[in-house]
Amino acid sequence: MIYVDNNATTRLADEVAQAMADAFAVGYLNPSSQHQLGQKARRRLDDARETILSILGGEITKFLGDRLVFTSGGTEANNLALFGLGHETAGQVIISAIEHPSISEAADRLRAFGTAVRVLPVNSEGVVQYDQLDDWLTEPTRLVSVMLANNETGVIQPIEEIAAICRDRKVPLHVDAVQAVGKIPLDFSLLDISAMTISPHKFHGPRGIGALMLDDQVKLNPMMFGGSQQLTMRPGTESVELAIGFERSLQLAIETLPEAGPRMETLRDHLEASLLQELGDERMTINRGMIERLPHTSNVAFPGIDRQALVMALDMVGVACSTGSACASGSSERSPTLIAMGLKEEVISSSIRLSLSRTTTEEEIDEVAKRISNCVKRLRRP
Ligand SMILES: Cc1ncc(COP(=O)(O)O)c(C=O)c1O
Structure with a gap:
């Protein structure tokens, strides 16, 4: 996993x-x-x-x-x-x-x-x-x-x-x-x-x-x-x-931060870029503007796909991620954060959260990008 x-x-x-x-x-x-x-x-x-x-x-x-x-x-x-x-x-x-x-x-x-x-x-x-x-x-x-x-x-x-x-x-x-x-x-x-x-x-x-x-x-x-x-x-x-x-x-977190912070950011950006390359920007959007984010967090929407179905499909192929706050997981409640941002319903209902850590590797990120792209393509098929 x-x-x-x-x-x-x-x-x-x-x-x-x-x-x-x-x-x-x-x-x-x-x-x-x-x-x-x-x-x-x-x-x-x-x-x-x-x-x-x-x-x-x-x-x-x-x-x-x-x-x-x-x-x-x-x-x-x-x-x-x-x-x-x-x-x-x-x-x-x-x-x-x-x-x-x-x-x-x-x-x-x-x-x-x-x-x-x-x-x-x-x-x-x-x-x-x-x-x-x-x-x-x-x-x-x-x-x-x-x-x-x-x-x-x-x-x-x-x-x-x-x-x-x-x-x-x-x-x-x-x-x-x-x-x-x-x-x-x-x-x-x-x-x-x-x-x-x-x-x-x-x-x-x-x-x-x-x-x-x-x-x-x-x-x-x-x-x-x-x-x-x-x-x-x-x-x-x-x-x-x-x-x-x-x-x-x-x-440990503070000692490793100068190296781990930029590394997580590079991996996160690489993940988003790989997904965009694989799926195209008409099939996905990143829920952010041009603003500062934590280096390890990505929130991505795949319009037309149900976020719960995607998280479950990813679980089956060995990727553990979530639809948002763990405190709300298990429920199908829509994300209050994305709602407050005034995002479109198709974005809110198709967004998942991917969050890295200082132990996440490049190989894992390449594999995650591949598995997400495959699941998204599969779930899109009529
Ligand atoms: C922003 C934020 N505040 C508070 C909490 C709750 O922290 P804990 O899980 O330690 O109760 C979380 C947990 O996800 C969180 O993300």
């Missing part, structure tokens, strides 16, 4: 598996225990936090638990941001039209509880339009949340510009950076945002852990209760083993 669904999840790197196996072998790692073993676990957890914060440009303070809150993954961190941030101010919440369901559906819940939610539109290239934001922020606003890069198209969003507006209006900005971390260089302090979501299983780290990174100005209200861990902001015994896997996978 050739795996081109790395935006859904990636393979755990061997070095990360080894680091976690070593940690699991210690046997007793509860950072809240008072004995020496517990103190050792606490130091190791704090070390992992400090490394993650310093790699991503976070604030290193005395209470690191205040600045990097470990969660069970990106979904929990996004929910924690939407429900827990900015509670000192009552008021509306603003998101974009292309957020992951862990933001958009959390916003639906807020709406159901009576919070006004406004949605920034995107243009046909999938870029968030923020012209109205300054105006909207004249009304009391608790939080703005906009993703750094879209999980379906890979399109990189104008976060610096949005952050400048939020800063002027003194409204916290949360950024879902799940797909961007480890794929493009990024620095939390340079972005000057209030909070950021990270999920290491997208960069060859473990599933089951994520984090919400916070600046020193914001206060987080907990969503769960019943423990003093993580300064009560996210109670529950922390997994030192998973935190070590998180730390190691981030170190």
Whole structure:
């Protein structure tokens, strides 16, 4: 099977598996225990936090638990941001039209509880339009949340510009950076945002852990209760083993990025070019404009072909890809991102997502292009 669904999840790197196996072998790692073993676990957890914060440009303070809150993954961190941030101010919440369901559906819940939610539109290239934001922020606003890069198209969003507006209006900005971390260089302090979501299983780290990174100005209200861990902001015994896997996978992602980023981009462009050459531009379109994308993501439409049928046909010939967000897979729901971009129905209903990783090879990409072209031609036959 050739795996081109790395935006859904990636393979755990061997070095990360080894680091976690070593940690699991210690046997007793509860950072809240008072004995020496517990103190050792606490130091190791704090070390992992400090490394993650310093790699991503976070604030290193005395209470690191205040600045990097470990969660069970990106979904929990996004929910924690939407429900827990900015509670000192009552008021509306603003998101974009292309957020992951862990933001958009959390916003639906807020709406159901009576919070006004406004949605920034995107243009046909999938870029968030923020012209109205300054105006909207004249009304009391608790939080703005906009993703750094879209999980379906890979399109990189104008976060610096949005952050400048939020800063002027003194409204916290949360950024879902799940797909961007480890794929493009990024620095939390340079972005000057209030909070950021990270999920290491997208960069060859473990599933089951994520984090919400916070600046020193914001206060987080907990969503769960019943423990003093993580300064009560996210109670529950922390997994030192998973935190070590998180730390190691981030170190590796950043170390390999200068070589892997351009290589993935070349392979992705090669894949799109091969498909275009094989099928012609009347049989396929790439869902992007002339804008900046993550280097490893491609969203391609084959008008006239049903996307579910294509993904299934590709699975049968040994290519694992998806129709969009893994959280919506298994359902035939149309992509909210492509709908928000105002694309034609024939494009929306025929689009698939191909996402590479730093381990994807040229041979695999040549083979994927061949298998997709064959499947598309076969499915087109009357
Ligand atoms: C942009 C984005 N945000 C959040 C998530 C959720 O992350 P997790 O799978 O760690 O819950 C995903 C997962 O696909 C994502 O792509």
